[in-house]
Each structure stands twice: as C-alpha cells, then as structure tokens.
Amino acid sequence: MNSPVKEVHPPYIFPPYKSTILRGPTKPLLPMHDSLRSLRAPVFGQSVISKFDHDLTKNGIVNGEPIGERIVVAGTVSDESGRPVKNTLVEIWQANAAGRYVHKVDQHNAPLDPNFFGGGRCLTDEMGRYKFYTIKPGAYPWGNHANAWRPNHIHLSLFGNHIISRLVTQMYFPGDPLLEHDPILNGVPKLYRHLLLSAFKFELTEEGFALGYEFNIVLAGKNKTPFES
C-alpha cells in the first residue's frame, strides 16, 4: 500500500473512504532531500489574529448567543522531542451544534445558527499552549456509504517550525459511539487512533460557563534552537 513515510498517518488509498480511490497518489513517494527536511515553515504573527478569533462563541454573533453546549478546547503543541512549539498558528473550523456547516455546499437539512460561524484561529504561547472557546459540534450525515455519519469533530490546521511539521487533522470527542464507524478516523492505523481523541478535563471546565476538553498536538520535526539552525 502506498503510504506516507510516517506510520501514524493514514495511507493515501483507503477504500472504505471512497474519495481516496481516485484522489490518493498511487506511486511510491520519493525520498525528501536534506535541504527540505530542515526548511523552516512560514511564520504568522499577531498581525493575522483579531480579538475574538479564538472565541467561536463570540466571533459569529449577530443578534444573540450561539446555540449549543459551550466548551473550552485547549492543549499544547509540541515537537517529537517534547519541546513546546511556541507562537505557532492554529486554525480551526467546525460544524455548529446541529451538525451544519456555514459552508455554502453543505446541504445537510439541519439549521444554520445565525450567531455561529465556526471558524477561528490563535497562536500558541511561549509554553506552546493554545485555547479556544467554542460550541460542541454536532454529528452530520455524509454520502460515503448508506447511513454514514461523521462523529463530532473539529478540523485543525497547524504549521509548526518546519515545512515537514505541517499538519491538517481532526479532533474527536471521547466516548462518541460513531468513532468506530468512521472511515476517516479509521484510516489511521488502529494503534494511533487514540491520538486524535480529546480528553474531558474537569480542570479546563469554567464554572457557570463551559465544559473543558484537552487536545495535545505533536508535530513532526525537531524544534531546533536558532543556534542549531
């Protein structure tokens, strides 16, 4: 099977997820040259972040509060050696509480929420920590197979320090009965699927406001100090 070199990642062709069949590369990947392995990623600073970008419970408000269960999603971004990835961009997007995306092509017959947009971003701090406020996303149906439903999930996109650190992924919620039926999550080798599950964390819960989920992210590549690079 034609797979990315890192064994945690899903293979390019994974027939239970039908869209992979005509879209995944079929020829073996070529080795990356050393100059690429050390190539740094673009750096995005505070200039791309606005006041409520990290707070999806506020950044889409038109005339009231968004509907659904408010949650905190927080965690750390670190490299393979456990070093924090500081000041790195985290972008997220998700469905609303009813399982409906703002996206114009989303035809799911569930209500849009006029006060919820579903997109946001933030930078990690000096310790590699990030924190979003949002609404717990709903499950939604899709056309992959009969009665197919995506488990609750939040999409994330990160750059990290090097071009090989680039990661686009999805975060899931613990105990979701749809997880075992989802060919997208199950594209990940079984041993590593747990890495995409967030954990309910009472300590992240904010009294009278929101429940808390922790999702820690580990990016490929060594977090070199300026001295080493």
Add this chain to the structure above:
Amino acid sequence: MENKTDITPSQTVGPFFAYGITPEQYGYGYTQIATANLVASKNIQGERIRIVGRVVDGAGNAIPDAVIEIWQADSLGSYSNPAFLGFGRVGTGTSVDNSFAFETIKPGRIGNEAPHINVIVLMRGLLTHAFTRIYFSDEDVANQNDPLLVTVPVARKHTLIAQRVPQSHRVEYQYDIFMQGERETVFFEF
C-alpha cells in the same frame, strides 16, 4: 537517544474548509492568513509571474475542492524577507474550469538548488497531505544540477516542471497536479 513522542496523525481537510481557511476567496465574512496573491504589496523585488494549473483526479477530472499552498524564497533565494512572506494559499472551484492561479515572483536560486517552489496539496479524499515542488521550464541548466531533481526518475521529471506559456502578455507558467495515472505528479516523503 532522545525519547520521541508519536506525532499526531493527519486527517483530510474535508469538503467544507472554504469558510475556515480560504474565506475571502469563497466569499465568507472572515479574513484569511494568506491568499493566492503573494505580491499584493507593491515594493517587492523580482520578476512577476503567474502560475496557473488544475488538480486532476484519477478519472481525469479537475478537482473542485482542493487546497494548494505554496512556500517559496524571494528573488534572491531567501526565505526570510520581511517584505515578502512567500506563502500562498488557494482553493479550487471558484473558477469555471476549477483551475487555480497564483500571482507571485520567480524565486531565486538557493545555493546549488534550481529556482523552485514548495507545494502542499490538500483535499477531501486525501487523508494525509501530499508534498511536491514546482521547477521552471526556462531553467534547464539549473534544473539539470538540482540536488533533488537529479533523484527523480527521468520519465517523471516533467511532472515537476512548470511550463512557460509562450505568447502570453505576462510571464505565465502552466503547472497541473495529477494525483494519479500516467502523468502522476512526483510527491515526496515528508
């Protein structure tokens, strides 16, 4: 030996990324961190170029919901020019033929490397992103000595080379990405 932690696995960008990571292009009321125009600010040194292409699936159809990101050096071969970020992002599906187009500058040589642009390809149906490069058809000599390009089988090299479009009123290159098939683009490990 240092203890390595398992990295977080990749998942598809999915079909509904537009309002999240390319909202300006698709007409949503939110800003995006980078667009298809890398030369929006006027005082950037270098030759202005346009790179046009399509992302094609195994059935030969142009894919209408892919995201292409490019990451390049400036005209002097530097990745750290404060006046030129060098990163661009575009989604497909907003033009009639599902093509994408970047407005940028031609990158300079970097040491013994031929001018090139790094490319990340994301889409529904791609559980892990694909990584490739753009080289330029009018850089024959440099291409022949590029340390990465020399590792590519001769018969597949053309998949990495953007073809300069003749008789265009501007400097334009054609660069299609084939996910599968006879002309499947060379993708690299990352």
